[in-house]
Amino acid sequence: MKAAVWYNNKDVRIEDKEIKNVKENEVKVKVAWSGICGTDLHEYEIGPILIPVDTPNPITGEKAPIVLGHEFSAIVEEVGEQVTNVKKGDRVVVNPVITSGKHDARVDRYYEFYSHGLHTDGSFAEYVVTKAENLVLVPEGLPLDKAALAEPLSVSAQAIKEGQVNDGDNVAIFGCGPIGLFAIVAAKVSGAKNIYAFDLSDERLEKAKQVGATHVLNTRDTDAVAYLKERHPEGVDASFEVAGVKPTFDAAIASTKPKGNVVVIAIHARNFEFNPVQLMLSGVKLSSSLGYEHATFKESLDILMNEEIDFSPIMTKKIDLDNLVEEGFHSLSSDLSQAKILVKLSGEL
Known part of the structure; x- marks a missing residue:
């Protein structure tokens, strides 16, 4: 099968890769669409960060070269003999993170886990073999290109949960990259009254407004904390740091009310x-959020089905696998108008 294989930073090759055998509790899926994550971009530009190079991952026993990609939708191609939750031909999304199952579901991901695209082969490939329990059926009426947004949306939806956003809350989002945009969507679904979005890019702020931000502000021109305190002297109910730099970290704390929640989502x-x-x-109250619970992953499909939310500003480009480096990684690095670039594999909808 054709796949995008990571060998080292600035060294991702499109080449032929053998398809793994399907075990009794596994499923082989034919990848339809796969989104490019910031993690993929960072591994390409400055990695290795999470990809094991010298020592194999203790769970998978694998190390680089590794097929990148972990945000994907697919069609079930083959099922192991013990699999009963899906069948051939089903449309699915795949939770790429496999945890031990030894701990409470709310925290299991903070112990031992492995992920497709980092510790074992991922979704920038024609096929993926994965655990059957990590598959979720895609609702009828949800196209597979849009369904591929489920994974990054889950990251933001989980963070909004951690921030305890409720009806009528005032929320600040610092950073309007893809995860920040999805955080705006999730805050809107959770009932936030005012959603303030801050960034240095007018292009990203325009997208923030399109997906649900009630107020947008370019912090190159205006102080975010002063702006918020003028409108909410005690501070906002919750703020989310999605930019990954000290100024936004400090601003999130300074603009949130006592006993309000500050959640760090960005990888610094x-x-x-x-x-x-x-x-x-x-x-x-300062906290962080990494990944998501499997329940949140399932719930993200309901959000994607919400007809009141326009996801088109986030889905900025579709490319072929052969163009992953030039039109994908390089484009995301140089063009701030890009948000979520989807890689076409089978292209089925």
Whole structure:
């Protein structure tokens, strides 16, 4: 099968890859669409970050070269003899993260896990073999290209849960890349009254407005904290740090009310100094959110079916697998108007 294989940073090759055998509790799926994640981009540009190179992953026993990709929709091609939850021909999305199952479902992902596209072969390929329990049926009427958004949407939906966003809440989103845009969507679905979106890119802010932000502000021109405190002197109910830099981290804390929630979603590429007194004096509750619960992954399909939400501003481009590097990775790095680029595999809808 054709696949995009990661060998090292700036070294991703489109080549022929052998398809793995299907075990009794596994399923082989024919990939329809696969989204490019920031994780994929980071592994290409500055990796290895999460991909094992010298020492194999302790669960999968695999190391680079690895097929990238973990946001995908597919058609079931073959099922193992013990599989009963899906059948050949079913339209599915795949939760790419496999946990041990030894801990509470709310925290299991924080112990041992492995992921397609990082620790075992992923979805920038014609076929993927995966655990049957990680498949979720795609509702009738939801196209498979749109269904491929389920995984990144789940990341943001889980963070909104962690932030305890309720009806009527005032929410601030710092950073309007794809995960920030999905956070706006999830906050809207959770009933937030005012959703403030901040970024340095006018193109991204326009998308934020299109998907549900009630107020957008370019922080190159205006101070976000002053802007929020003028409207909400006590602070907003919850804020979400999705940019991954110290200024937005500080702004999220400073603009949130005492006992409000600040949730870090972004992966911070660089360390920075932080005085805990800043947190103590603010009275906010600081937390982080990584990944999602499987229940949230399922719920993301319901959000995608919501006809009141326009996801088209997030789905900015579709490309062929052969063009993954030039039209995918390079485009995301240089063009701020890009959000979620989908890679066409079978292209079925």
